[in-house]
Amino acid sequence: MIDIEKREEFDIEIDKTVGKPFIDDAKFSTRNVDVFYDDKQAIFDANIDIGKNQIIAMIGPSGCGKSTFLRCLNRMNDTIQGCHISGDIKLDNEDIYHKHQDPVLLRARVGMVFQKPNPFPKSIYDNVAYGAKLHGLASNKIELDELVEKSLIRAGLFKEVKDSLHKPGTGLSGGQQQRLCIARTIAIDPEVILMDEPTSALDPIATAVIEELMIDLSKKYTIAIVTHSMQQAARVSQRTAYFHMGHLVEVNDTNTVFTNPEHQLTENYITGRFG
């Protein structure tokens, strides 16, 4: 085994993100983003564009800051005490950390799916309808029914649950719960969906179903996914970003990253030399 001391040997200087972090048709663009938890800096100078209707995968060893970065994109970090962010994060050229930007509105535009499936302890129907009711997206019961059905169909769950819409969502299997969470997210029709290790609690079959769904959803939504499974990043994403100890080391086309990464740290990580 390689011990921690030995890792220092290949502690390679990280000056600047290598690869192609910037693209033309950007949905999100971040510039000089630093994130601190109290005095501890979690993200150092992250510069990256996230393309429209693309899936971007963020990979890196545990504690590298990829989840922290993801949570900056819909201001979920606001709820954490002592977390503060500097730099620009722009969604369609609007600064999302501007003081007039409302985090509630932002989160309606930028949905999020979490690592552990977290349906509300309510019925399947209520889970999906909650966001729509919250934002008043349906004016009557019929519209709401339609919206729920549409969302469940898009999430590929409708066939399985159409006879048990009023049973609790917590009674579904792990993969179904995660698809319910995705249905709940797309019910409010966001522009971007952030996924924080969405399949790490699921079995390979359920994972494959969700990955299929992601690729399908990317036609309509911009998706950013954090994953520990490099294979998953390779399978679903168009672009891959590699984080290392809070630094954004490399952003490149997924094909490039997995066959011929530019940075030695990326190479070391994806070939299993540490991480």
Add this chain to the structure above:
Amino acid sequence: MNKNTTEIIKLKLAKRYAKEKRFKLYGISAIAVSIAFLLSLLINISVTGLPAFQQTYINIEVDIDSKLLKLDSQYSEQELFRANYSKVVKQSLKAMFPGVKGRKQKRALRQLVSKSAIYQLRDFVIDNPSVIDTKQSLWFLARDDVDVFMKGGIDRSLPESDRRLKDFQLVWVDKLLSENRLEKRFNVSFFTEDDSREPEQAGIKGAMIGSLLTMLVTMLLSFPIGVSTAIYLEEFAPKNNKWVDLIEININNLAAVPSIVFGLLGLAVFIGLFGVPRSVPLIGGLVLTLMTLPTIIITSRAALKAVPPSIREAALALGASRVQTTFHHVVPAAMPGILTGTIIGMAQALGETAPLLMIGMVAFIADVPQGITDPSTVLPVQIYLWSDSPERAFTERTSAAIMVLLGFLIVMNFLAVIMRKKFEKKW
């Protein structure tokens, strides 16, 4: 595995199992001791208290003579109310025991029946005026001494001077017994009557109503205040803020403050400063609110803390505001815990005596309180009062009241368990 290692483990195995067995034994014996104590307490109370649910009645042939009542042929309602029923009862008793001589014995004879017999007769006559100038066979409450004797509380073999019932009284009681004029019946009046100086007339209705009103005040005040405090501290208050920390420490300390201190506080602040009347359920409720609040806050916070953060994140990520997240998801999920905590806090308050002594709820109140500003007493205080009374018959009433109080507490705790089971959510 190395053979040597296996040997070493084997050697120690017996010791390890012995230790486990010993520990199990300690546990079982501790539980056995506590169960024994609990059982002896319950049995003791039941044995003493159960007789109080029965009451001795005496049958008397009453000659409702209008002359004795000092009523003319034409009488007003007021005259009927004020008529001399006492004389009628006295004369009827004399008629049953013709040989009674002397002042002392005559008085003793009159005291076979309870004082309430006069009022009972009065109410009977007012309700049925046609019984005037007829002979009626009526059952009256027996005096407490007779009651105690009937329940086996007086030993005939004792010397006369040590007995509450003298020899001549025993003769009467025997005569009554032989004529089937003494009977034990279920003691309805224990639940329907107020406190009284006469044990055979004393009931717990007043104390129960008082307790109910006090609990109502406590509940209405402590539940909203406690739960909102808990929600604020858990969901909205900034973490690591020294003021919040100070409040938290103080709440935790308040839970450990002796309850009598809350009584003193209530006396000084509510009665002294704000002029709330003493001895009323309102002040009792206020003081008990102070006492229950820490319990409710602490248990509610624990219940809120137990709600998985993933639920909050899910709601926030859907664009719910923090208030919406809290009230749509977190509080409903924590409700069973909050309710359990509240009920347990209430049960604690129901059994509390000390702080109420400080605010005058210990007074003798013979009327059922009609509202939260009427003087009243509460069950535990009633128990305290009765346990202090010299009459022998109050002993059994004290235990009976304890049984009623325990019954309420058990019901409340049971309710808490049911609530927890029913609303418990699986994640």
Add this chain to the structure above:
Amino acid sequence: METQQHISQQYNKELESVKSKVLNMGGMVESQVKNAVSALIEQNDELAKKVAESDYKINKIEIEIDENCAQLIAKRQPAAGDLRLIIAIIKVITDLERIGDEAEKIGRHVQKLVSTKDDTGMHAELANLGEKVIAILHDALDALARMDIEQAAKVVETDKQIDEEFNRVSRVLVTHMMEDPRNIKNMLHVTWCARALERIGDHSQNICEYVIYLVKGQDVRHTEFNLDQQ
């Protein structure tokens, strides 16, 4: 070949073992080619026979390495450098096996030349080509063993000299055939040997191109490769 270690020691061992097998195969192929060239120049029937009959060993080791690579892909899902290494190995061994086949062919032609008692002495014309091919194969295997892209690039360049030498030899042989048509049969054997040597040079060039792919992640086949371009 690589300095940094995987977290999985087993993975390291498996990769190392495949790599050493490839180098081992390279050594076998190199000695076959050397023997074939010696047999050709010296018209040594016995050596030629030995070369012709030893090729099965190379085929066997090729199959073994192929299988190891398939298992590595299935079990480890190699990525980036490791992926390129395995792909390069699979390709390198194909070329090595072909080189082995060419050496075998030379052996068989030499056997025939010896049996017809060829007295033209034209086989000596191949001495220079043989030397050059042995050198280029050696350099290619060296570049592979050391992952040396500079040497690999040099080998790619040297292959042009071999092509020129082959053209020269071909002209000489054709001229000879036209002068004396009775020798055409033997001359064809010599021509095929020359052809085989030229092919060995091409395969060596391929191996070097895989080395460049492996190290730089850039496919330089069918392109003008220049080390400075990046």
